[in-house]
Amino acid sequence: MVEKIYVTYNQVHKLCQEAADKILNEFKPHLMVAIGGGGYVPARILRSFLKKPGSPNISIQAIGLSLYESLGTDPVEVPGTKVTRTQWLDLTSLHMGNLIGKNILIVDEVDDTRTTLEYAVRELEKDVKEQAAREGREGEKTTFSIFVLHNKDKVKKGKLPDEMMSSGRYLAAQTVGDVWINYPWEATDIDEHDKNAALQEQQKKQQQQQS
Numbered sequence: 001m002v003e004k005i006y007v008t009y010n011q012v013h014k015l016c017q018e019a020a021d022k023i024l025n026e027f028k029p030h031l032m033v034a035i036g037g038g039g040y041v042p043a044r045i046l047r048s049f050l051k052k053p054g055s056p057n058i059s060i061q062a063i064g065l066s067l068y069e070s071l072g073t074d075p076v077e078v079p080g081t082k083v084t085r086t087q088w089l090d091l092t093s094l095h096m097g098n099l100i101g102k103n104i105l106i107v108d109e110v111d112d113t114r115t116t117l118e119y120a121v122r123e124l125e126k127d128v129k130e131q132a133a134r135e136g137r138e139g140e141k142t143t144f145s146i147f148v149l150h151n152k153d154k155v156k157k158g159k160l161p162d163e164m165m166s167s168g169r170y171l172a173a174q175t176v177g178d179v180w181i182n183y184p185w186e187a188t189d190i191d192e193h194d195k196n197a198a199l200q201e202q203q204k205k206q207q208q209q210q211s
Contacts, residue, residue, distance in 0.1 A: 003179045006197035007149075012184070013045055015149050015173035020049035022171060027145040029105035031059040031098075035120055036087060038109030041185055042149055046107065063088055063124075067116045083119040091131040100132045101140030110181055111151040111172060118158030121146070145169035154178040 023029065029050065034043035043060050050058050064087030091099060106120055121144055128142045144164065151172030164170060187193035 003177070004182055005176070005179050006182045006193060006200050007184065008194055008197045009041075009184045011197075012042060012149060016042055016045040017049055019147060019171060019173045020046060023105065023145075023147060024050050024052075027105055027147075027169065027171075028103050029058060029145065030102040031061060032105045032107050033061050033063055033089070033120075033124065035106065035108040035116065036062055036064040037185070038183065039107040041183075042109060042147070043107040046147070061089055063120065065116050065120060067113075083116055085123075089124075089127070091127050099128055100135065100137050100142055103143045103145065106144060106146045107148075108146075109149050109183055111146075111148045111156075112154075114156035114158030114160065116158070117146060117148075118160060121160060121164070143169070146171065148172050149174065150181055151175045152178050 023046070032043045032046065034040050040062065047058050047060060064085070066084040066086055067082075089099070104124070106117070106124070108117065108120075111117060125142075125144060132138050132140060132142070146160070146164070146169065149172070151174070153175050154177075160170060182193065182196075184190060184193055
């Protein structure tokens with residue numbers, strides 16, 4: 001049976017807060033691209049912590065990618081094998097052309113198989129490169145970084161660019177085992193969700209006291 005852990009909004013808020021200084025000082029993002037739907041909430045919370053006094057808020061753009069598949073009546077979803085693009089950026093528009101030459105932070109809730117992140121980085125890099133060529137702006141370097149709330153410690157199916165990983169442009173706020181993570185925005189009963197999270201924390205403290 002798959003082990004489940006419950007994450008609260010409070011915990012998500014604190015994970016974003018703890019990661020903000022490193023993101024601001026090392027990644028220096030000009031804008032964020034949130035992968036829907038799990039990346040929306042972390043990106044919005046992050047924006048509050050990344051705002052510098054006297055500077056405008058960092059823009060958040062959204063892309064939609066689907067990888068998880070439902071197993072019939074089982075409420076637990078499993079990673080699929082094919083990434084489906086449900087929403088994407090139109091880099092031919094005047095506004096989206098501003099991605100060229102920028103530091104872009106890709107935000108998602110979890111790095112599970114890494115398939116979705118691999119797809120997002122590869123396709124965004126390709127699209128920005130093609131748009132830069134069309135505009136004669138090949139000399140402007142666009143840099144992508146990644147932030148996730150949780151990284152699952154497991155063998156990954158997807159692969160991120162070696163240069164990205166070696167230069168430290170990947171940040172997971174927390175590394176966990178290969179467990180099923182229940183995020184609060186997925187809950188249909190938030191009170192029950194928070195109750196399960198509190199019980200989980202209580203059991204963890206009891207185990208620590210006994211060890």
